[in-house]
Amino acid sequence: MPDKKTHFETDAIRIQTPTTGEREHSTPLYMTSSFTFESAEHARAMFAKEIEGNVYSRYSNPNTDEFIAKMCRMEGADMGVATSSGMAGVFGCLAGILNQGDHVLASRSLFGSSHQILSQILPRWGISFTYADVGQTDSWEELIKPNTKMLFLETPSNPGLDLIDLEWAGNLAKAHNLIFVVDNCFATPYLQRPIEFGADLVQHSATKFIDGQGRAIGGVIVGSETYMEKIQFFTRHTGPALSPFNAWLFSKSLETLPVRMDRHCDNAETLAGFLGVHKNVNFVKYPFHKDHPQIELAMRQMEGGGGVVCFEIKGGYEKATSFIDNIKILSRSANLGDTRTIVTHPASTTHSKLTEEERELVGITPGLIRIAVGLENSADIVGDVKQALE
Structure with a gap:
């Protein structure tokens, strides 16, 4: 992995899975559902998380690991999870952290499917939401309730290209101890890095500009270890895993x-x-x-x-x-x-x-x-x- 002082373009190209004995220049595809163990003790230690490594591609795979490592470096995040679609990423950010009785303050200017999750799916489990208007940010603080746990927004918004001041939103979230989540799909980390403004989690539909060629569906969530561990647990056991092939495509696409x-x-x-x-x-x-x-x-x-x-x-x-x-x-x-x-x-x-x-x-x-x-x-x-x- 390149030094942390290298530039964005270099990281996009040079962060790469260690080469195998074949000394390949480009990361190969690891099209395997599972991985083998050296011994019974090795298997036990892997499942006990005493040692790192790959067990099952629903959990991790060299291709998804490489893609996540690039996205974490680009966004300035601690860790990440790759998902089967962008909407699986949105759902993972919400369902992986929120509990019954929690409340979400969300920007009204959201993608249609994000609206459906907030309005039609999460209420089944006792999770409520309130929309805040982009043009009336003075009223946002008044909409925060005692049970508000998360501030969720996208900027620029889809499709109206409304913007939210990320520094202001980060300060608002910090003042009220809210988990600050940003959908950064339209901007990509090349143009905007919400974590620098206080975001705890950043989500992408990798289907869009990350892939950039209309070939594959996928998503990614990156952020602070505190929240990513919960999301990683949720996604590992509910199964919205990104395929190794799509992860390989996305990682190669990030180079350009x-x-x-x-x-x-x-x-x-x-x-x-x-x-x-x-x-x-x-x-x-x-x-x-x-x-x-x-x-x-x-x-x-x-x-x-x-x-x-x-x-x-x-x-x-x-x-x-x-x-x-x-x-x-x-x-x-x-x-x-x-x-x-x-x-x-x-x-x-x-x-x-x-x-x-x-x-x-x-x-x-x-x-x-x-x-x-x-x-x-x-x-x-x-x-x-x-x-x-x-």
Whole structure:
């Protein structure tokens, strides 16, 4: 493993599983469900955790270990767990720590499935929640109850790209002894590191920018040892393990994360600039665009604006669906973080399970379009958006 003083790009490439006797340059795949023991005593000591090593790939595997080690170094975390999907990671952060009677204070601007876990699943076990509005942070402290145990948020938010001041949120959590959890999927650790602002846990859907090529599903949770030990226990025994193959893909993908994110940011900023002056657009939101109401905050806590742009098209639902239907080069999909630019209508897809009132509260209007900007030539991306708008 490289020295702690090495840079992000070097860590992404050089943190690697020790080589075998074959002296391979690239980490091999460890496609095995279990591992053998040297003796009965060796097996006993492994299960007693007296010595470290691999027992079963649901617990650990050299490929998942390498992926976790990279993510921990990048985020500045003590330890981590790799999960079968990003939502398994969200659920692990919540169910792995919270108990019956606990309360969660969450940002209202969350991904649709995160909302479903908070509103439909956790209440079955007596865990309640309250939403706090991103634009009314002065009221957050008033929403904290005696049984509030966790502050859960994502920034930038999906799909509205609302930002939350991580330093402020970290101070709020510390003042009230709350477990501070951040979904850092949109920014990635290359652009934003919430632990530096006081986060206890950071969660990612590795399916998105971590993989970056639309190939595999997975997630990862990293954070302080105090909470990660509980989450590790929960995930080991409930089974949302990441496959060795997907872990191998994600670890290799991290080697190119910096160069990919630089291109995502450049292309997204170009597209936002075009949309910001188009006659058929009501507004555009991109963290580093001059019209974003929180651009100063974005530039203070992020290294770049990320790869997602959202905008509201004039004419509402009818014009939004017409725009999507007239796209010729870009992809119509509900995913994001791919090399390919993806166009999504959140109100009818990713956030369709929210009520109309719930969507309005977080700015998901019938005319809102989310574009996950890929790595194609920026002129081609803008050109396709332009012809579909017009």
